[in-house]
Amino acid sequence: MRKSYRVKKEQDFQRVFETHNSVANHKFIIYQMEKPGQHHFRVGISVGKKIGNAVHRNWVKRRIRQTLLEVKPELRPDVDFLVIARPSADGLSMAETKKNLVHALKLAKLIEKD
Template identity: 65%
Template sequence: MKKSFRVKKEKEFQMVFQSGSSKANRQFVVYTLPKPGQLHFRVGISVGKKVGNAVVRNAVKRKIRQALLELKPELKAEIDFIVIARPPAAKMSTEEVKKSLIHVLKLAHVLEKTM
């Protein structure tokens, strides 16, 4: 994912947390913040220490990034969102991560209903 598609700064993360809304399932929490006029979506990924050690956390982040890359055409443009992984995400395959993300992104109205 290109840098322009990422929420990187602490200030930007806090803006999404404080001003946005959240939806969750057992594996992920998604915070969303509409940004009218933005050319494309921006995403932040957070995987805490409760999920596992550094190797496990990085693997979960890779799976999330891969799923989002595959879902890129269906994601709404004018939105910033943060994906937070919960501990059950550590035991999931890439396909399971994608399926779970589709579910929670539809709940959060980030994903178009075309799928």
């Protein structure tokens, strides 16, 4: 995902957290903040140390990024959001990761329901 699609700065992460607008399922938490007039969404990914060592954390992040690339056309453009992986997200297959992340994104109304 290109840099323009990422929330990278600590202050941007904190701004999204402080909106207290979040939804969750058993595997992921989604925080979101409306940004009217923005040309495309921005996403931040956080995988904590409870997931495991760096190899496991990077493995989970790669699967989250791939899922977001696959659903990119369906995502709302006027929002910044954070995806936080819960410890139970470790060890999921790609299909399970996509299913759970899409479910969380639908709960957050970032993707239109089918």
